[in-house]
Amino acid sequence: MQRVQSSKILRFTLGFFWCLLHLPVSIVHLGSYLIKQLLYYMISSGLLQKYQNLQLDKLRYLAIVVESEEAKNTTKIKQLLSWLSSIGVKYVTLYDMEGVLKKSVETDLKSSENPSVADGNAVASVHQERMTVELLSFSDGKGAVAKAASFLCLQYLEGDSVGYNKMEPVFTETDVTNALKAVGHGGPDPDLLLVYGPARCHLGFPAWRIRYTEIVHMGSLRSMKYGAVVKAIYDFSKKHQNYENMPQFVYEHF
Numbered sequence: 001m002q003r004v005q006s007s008k009i010l011r012f013t014l015g016f017f018w019c020l021l022h023l024p025v026s027i028v029h030l031g032s033y034l035i036k037q038l039l040y041y042m043i044s045s046g047l048l049q050k051y052q053n054l055q056l057d058k059l060r061y062l063a064i065v066v067e068s069e070e071a072k073n074t075t076k077i078k079q080l081l082s083w084l085s086s087i088g089v090k091y092v093t094l095y096d097m098e099g100v101l102k103k104s105v106e107t108d109l110k111s112s113e114n115p116s117v118a119d120g121n122a123v124a125s126v127h128q129e130r131m132t133v134e135l136l137s138f139s140d141g142k143g144a145v146a147k148a149a150s151f152l153c154l155q156y157l158e159g160d161s162v163g164y165n166k167m168e169p170v171f172t173e174t175d176v177t178n179a180l181k182a183v184g185h186g187g188p189d190p191d192l193l194l195v196y197g198p199a200r201c202h203l204g205f206p207a208w209r210i211r212y213t214e215i216v217h218m219g220s221l222r223s224m225k226y227g228a229v230v231k232a233i234y235d236f237s238k239k240h241q242n243y244e245n246m247p248q249f250v251y252e253h254f
Contacts, residue, residue, distance in 0.1 A: 036228075037225075039227065039231070040225040040226070040227025040228050040231070043226075043227035043231060044226045044227040044230075050234070051227075054088065054230065054233055054234055054237060055237045056087075056088050056089065056090075056237070057237075058191060058236065058237055059191050059192055059233060059237065060090070060091065060188070061091045061189065061190045061191055062084065062089050062091065062092050062093070062190060062191065062192050062194070062233075063092070063093040063094075063095060063190035063192070064080065064093065064094050064193075065095045065193060065194070065195045065196065065203055065205055066094070066095070066101065066196045066197060066221055067096065067196065067199060067203065067221075068096045068097050068098040068100050069197075070196060070197050070220065070221040070222065071096040071098075071100040071101050071221075072100055072104070073221060073222065074104045074105060076221050076222065076224060077094070077101065077221075078105070079224075080221075080224060080229070081094075081131070083226050084131065084229070085130050085131045087229070087230065087233065089131060089233075090130070090131055091131070091132045091134070092132070092134070093135075093136060093187070093188075093190060094133060094134070094135050094136070095135075095136040095137065095203075096137060096203070097137060097138040097203050098137065098138070099137035099138075099139060102135045102136075102137055105133075105135065134187060136187075136205070136206070138203075138204040187206075187209060188209075189209045189210065189211065189213060190209065190210060190213050191212075191213065191214070191236070192213065192214050192216065192232070192233070192236045193205065193210060193214070193215045193216070194216055194218050194229070194232060195215060195216065196219070196220065196221040196224065197220065197221065200217045202215060214236060214239070216232050216236075
């Protein structure tokens with residue numbers, strides 16, 4: 001009986017110190033969250049002048065990765081595209097693994113007032129009056145690799161060297177890049193990639209297109225903020241990227 005009571009006291013003591021240890025961490029996290037929300041509100045309200053005139057010279061191509069379950073919220077997706085269009089972004093790539101966006105958003109974009117649709121071999125590209133939207137899914141990347149491999153293999157078999165003396169193939173990064181372009185999967189490399197959803201990764205976005213891409217985790221699509229989007233683009237415009245070094249993917253949380 002005494003041993004059971006001692007065990008309960010020990011568990012209570014350990015639980016108390018555990019809560020005591022995490023209390024300051026929780027307070028700091030809450031304070032950081034409130035400060036960010038206040039900052040986003042001030043940006044959205046136009047109270048911070050430096051965020052009003054964004055320099056988009058570095059941001060030629062922007063990619064948005066959305067977790068497939070959240071991608072079903074087409075209202076939020078269209079709101080996000082509207083924000084990006086008003087900011088002045090000219091080219092946006094929308095991606096989710098299961099192709100939810102390709103099934104839903106494409107139809108909505110094509111039925112808008114002044115679009116002209118360009119059909120591609122691998123992806124759907126919708127050219128609106130002020131912004132081009134490219135739609136991708138995981139199957140596009142998987143299919144692209146298979147087609148590029150077949151293309152390289154065919155080139156190798158049709159090469160000048162034949163017979164038993166034919167050398168083993170050696171494919172460089174340039175060869176693969178050219179092959180992807182040749183089979184219609186050589187889209188532009190995004191300068192900035194915004195990830196919406198619980199995962200802090202690009203969820204299978206074509207890896208050959210994000211070698212020099214900066215990746216920012218934006219949190220849940222349901223709680224997206226205009227100020228957070230503006231801040232992500234502003235922060236990117238102020239950073240210097242050294243392409244001579246190995247590319248580094250930068251993950252941030254807004």
